[in-house]
Amino acid sequence: MDLTTPLTYVKGIGPARAAMLEAKGLISVEDLLAYVPFRYEDRSNTKTVAQLAPGEMATVIADVRSAQLSGFRRRNLGLFEARFSDSSRAILVCKWFHGDYLAKVLAEGMKVALFGKVELDSYAGELTMLHPEFEILSGDDQDGEASLHTGRIVPIYEAVSKLTTRVLRVFSHRVLEALPPLEDNLPEYLRRRLKLPDLWTAIRETHFPPPDSDLRLLNNFRSPAQFRLIFEEFFWLECGIALKRSKARALPGISFDINDRVREKVKAMLPFKPTGAQKRVIKEIADDMKAPRPMNRLLQGDVGSGKTIVAAEAAVIAIENGCQVAVLAPTEILAVQHGLYFKQIFSRLDYVCVLLTGSLAGREKTQLKKLVAEGLAHVVIGTHALLEKDVEFKRLGLAIIDEQHRFGVMQRLGLRQKGTHPDVLVMTATPIPRTLAMTLYGDLDVSVIDELPPGRKPIVTRHATADRVEQVYSFMKRQIDAGRQAYVVYPVIEESETQAMKAAEEMYQRLSREVFPDIPVGLMHGRLGADEKEDVMRRFREGGVKILVSTTVIEVGVDVPNASVMVVEQAERFGLAQLHQLRGRVGRGAAQSYCILVTEKMNDAARARIRTLVESTDGFYISEMDLKLRGPGEFFGAKQSGLPSLRVANILRDGEILEIARREAVDFVSHPSEREDLRRAVAYIQGHWQRRYGLVMVG
Numbered sequence: 237m238d239l240t241t242p243l244t245y246v247k248g249i250g251p252a253r254a255a256m257l258e259a260k261g262l263i264s265v266e267d268l269l270a271y272v273p274f275r276y277e278d279r280s281n282t283k284t285v286a287q288l289a290p291g292e293m294a295t296v297i298a299d300v301r302s303a304q305l306s307g308f309r310r311r312n313l314g315l316f317e318a319r320f321s322d323s324s325r326a327i328l329v330c331k332w333f334h335g336d337y338l339a340k341v342l343a344e345g346m347k348v349a350l351f352g353k354v355e356l357d358s359y360a361g362e363l364t365m366l367h368p369e370f371e372i373l374s375g376d377d378q379d380g381e382a383s384l385h386t387g388r389i390v391p392i393y394e395a396v397s398k399l400t401t402r403v404l405r406v407f408s409h410r411v412l413e414a415l416p417p418l419e420d421n422l423p424e425y426l427r428r429r430l431k432l433p434d435l436w437t438a439i440r441e442t443h444f445p446p447p448d449s450d451l452r453l454l455n456n457f458r459s460p461a462q463f464r465l466i467f468e469e470f471f472w473l474e475c476g477i478a479l480k481r482s483k484a485r486a487l488p489g490i491s492f493d494i495n496d497r498v499r500e501k502v503k504a505m506l507p508f509k510p511t512g513a514q515k516r517v518i519k520e521i522a523d524d525m526k527a528p529r530p531m532n533r534l535l536q537g538d539v540g541s542g543k544t545i546v547a548a549e550a551a552v553i554a555i556e557n558g559c560q561v562a563v564l565a566p567t568e569i570l571a572v573q574h575g576l577y578f579k580q581i582f583s584r585l586d587y588v589c590v591l592l593t594g595s596l597a598g599r600e601k602t603q604l605k606k607l608v609a610e611g612l613a614h615v616v617i618g619t620h621a622l623l624e625k626d627v628e629f630k631r632l633g634l635a636i637i638d639e640q641h642r643f644g645v646m647q648r649l650g651l652r653q654k655g656t657h658p659d660v661l662v663m664t665a666t667p668i669p670r671t672l673a674m675t676l677y678g679d680l681d682v683s684v685i686d687e688l689p690p691g692r693k694p695i696v697t698r699h700a701t702a703d704r705v706e707q708v709y710s711f712m713k714r715q716i717d718a719g720r721q722a723y724v725v726y727p728v729i730e731e732s733e734t735q736a737m738k739a740a741e742e743m744y745q746r747l748s749r750e751v752f753p754d755i756p757v758g759l760m761h762g763r764l765g766a767d768e769k770e771d772v773m774r775r776f777r778e779g780g781v782k783i784l785v786s787t788t789v790i791e792v793g794v795d796v797p798n799a800s801v802m803v804v805e806q807a808e809r810f811g812l813a814q815l816h817q818l819r820g821r822v823g824r825g826a827a828q829s830y831c832i833l834v835t836e837k838m839n840d841a842a843r844a845r846i847r848t849l850v851e852s853t854d855g856f857y858i859s860e861m862d863l864k865l866r867g868p869g870e871f872f873g874a875k876q877s878g879l880p881s882l883r884v885a886n887i888l889r890d891g892e893i894l895e896i897a898r899r900e901a902v903d904f905v906s907h908p909s910e911r912e913d914l915r916r917a918v919a920y921i922q923g924h925w926q927r928r929y930g931l932v933m934v935g
């Protein structure tokens with residue numbers, strides 16, 4: 237047996253169980269070993285029932301005295317009650333609501349380990365546990381395996397379908413018995429310096445901690461064995477990122493010349509005085525562009541912080557050096573928006589801007605592509621359509637990717653290959669918590685705009701239930717009478733864009749005919765043609781249209797400073813980041829702006845999201861909350877986000893280990909103690925990168 241052996245070779249795992257394991261991604265022996273316990277119980281010297289104290293979390297081993305569905309006055313509660321006792325003869329009563337299924341599980345005479353919070357039912361004068369976790373100890377054990385479950389610190393695994401912690405414990409044990417000791421790939425000097433146990437010890441002790449282990453450390457994932465596995469997972473990930481980064485830096489890039497003429501052009505283009513943060517950031521970008529290697533920079537800044545103008549300055553540098561610029565947007569409407577914006581600010585410089593989107597008619601598209609290929613278009617703006625193979629540039633020098641989390645690593649690459657190593661500037665709006673940025677964008681240099689343009693007033697955010705929507709309308713009316721404009725947004729639920737469109741359309745009819753018959757209302761959604769979108773957007777921007785009813789296509793990038801009201805319908809359906817983005821569409825001018833979140837039916841999670849937004853306009857705080865509420869896996873939504881899949885480590889829980897691993901990885905890659913070490917590491921990472929982290933190793 238080795239790490240690649242399929243789990244079907246393990247005794248006790250037949251096709252049915254293998255299928256359950258596979259559904260959880262557990263296919264090989266290595267997968268099973270990476271499925272580590274999420275909790276440990278000390279069953280070596282457990283208390284007796286008599287020793288239990290109310291209020292404590294405890295493990296106790298006791299026998300079932302009686303077990304039954306409780307005769308409750310209200311029927312169908314399914315309250316299952318079992319009474320336990322042990323040598324101390326004291327009684328512990330355990331209760332499970334909706335516990336009907338337990339009638340077939342727990343029976344008199346069984347020995348059971350129980351884990352839960354001890355409480356005193358003072359009315360009955362009994363010790364109780366509500367919904368304790370439990371494990372039946374009297375079972376069909378093989379020789380020697382009974383001792384896995386009691387009399388020691390016992391690993392608790394999350395059940396995999398019908399496979400209980402007990403079954404999984406036996407499997408891990410069997411695998412560890414059958415495997416020869418594993419080779420350790422972590423550099424020796426690191427192991428010594430950080431006092432890490434070797435791989436084989438770490439794996440065994442994570443699954444079956446030795447008797448003298450510190451239970452508290454184990455349950456905090458900080459035993460030496462767990463630390464080593466977490467560190468290792470991060471370390472190889474960060475090594476891969478560091479290698480990728482150094483490789484990208486070794487490529488020949490364009491060395492842009494920044495002279496007085498270029499500076500004059502930039503000055504002529506700027507519609508306002510840049511903020512201090514914008515100046516600092518453009519300097520960082522300009523330095524990268526001057527250097528003879530390709531720029532790989534992330535421009536981070538909260539919604540409304542003014543990233544676009546910084547991107548435009550970079551574009552001027554490239555164009556004045558005889559290069560073309562590509563601007564890639566995540567949605568068509570945002571591409572349209574950028575198209576309008578760049579056309580406008582570059583009109584003074586006589587640059588030719590071309591908007592290439594998926595909905596263009598064939599002939600028009602062909603003509604525009606020709607302009608691009610012949611180098612007659614200076615700026616090319618588009619969605620992913622720009623990544624299609626047949627879009628050719630004459631001399632692509634700078635790619636600006638307005639990412640908003642939607643593009644993965646692969647797509648970034650696709651664009652990069654359009655030119656001979658063009659400079660790449662990725663812009664993201666929602667601030668990303670540091671630890672996530674380190675993994676997701678670890679191969680990029682980072683510039684941060686941490687200052688809003690002057691004169692901005694914080695947006696006032698309010699929550700309104702749907703039954704009070706009339707008040708919301710009259711508020712909108714007052715704002716519009718005062719010369720402002722408003723958005724009304726409907727959620728697009730992924731599986732039913734059509735539905736959201738219908739809702740938006742109905743609302744458009746209602747608002748324009750009944751509620752605001754004297755006010756021009758516009759409608760925007762994903763199914764409109766590019767021309768129609770451009771037309772509605774232009775009318776809204778010019779102020780002819782006062783209210784824009786829209787689906788979430790306007791989520792990102794739309795910039796109409798005179799709009800001061802954002803009404804989000806069914807706000808409970810939106811994620812935090814999305815709501816923050818939407819809110820960022822207002823508050824762009826000097827007037828006080830408002831965001832009104834209208835909700836219909838809310839659960840606790842939705843309530844927490846709405847509360848977060850009402851309380852704060854700080855993008856960093858909101859994204860930390862988002863990460864906490866949703867967990868790292870869903871934080872970025874789609875799989876294509878390029879977020880590595882971690883098994884033992886957890887970005888939220890293990891941030892400080894990630895920092896250490898990153899530091900060590902950068903150090904290791906830049907001066908490997910021995911060349912041989914690095915060569916081995918590279919080979920190891922290349923074999924593991926895709927499989928372990930779901931990432932693509934570049935080059």
Ligand code: ADP
Pocket residue numbers: 508509510511514537538539540541542543544545665689690793795797824
């Ligand atoms: P984001 O970072 O969300 O992309 P934008 O680039 O769209 O932000 O800028 C938001 C708004 O602020 C725009 O209306 C833009 O014209 C304006 N703006 C940006 N920088 C400045 C500045 N230095 N002074 C005044 N207004 C600015």
Ligand code: MG
Pocket residue numbers: 543544793
């Ligand atoms: Mg923007």
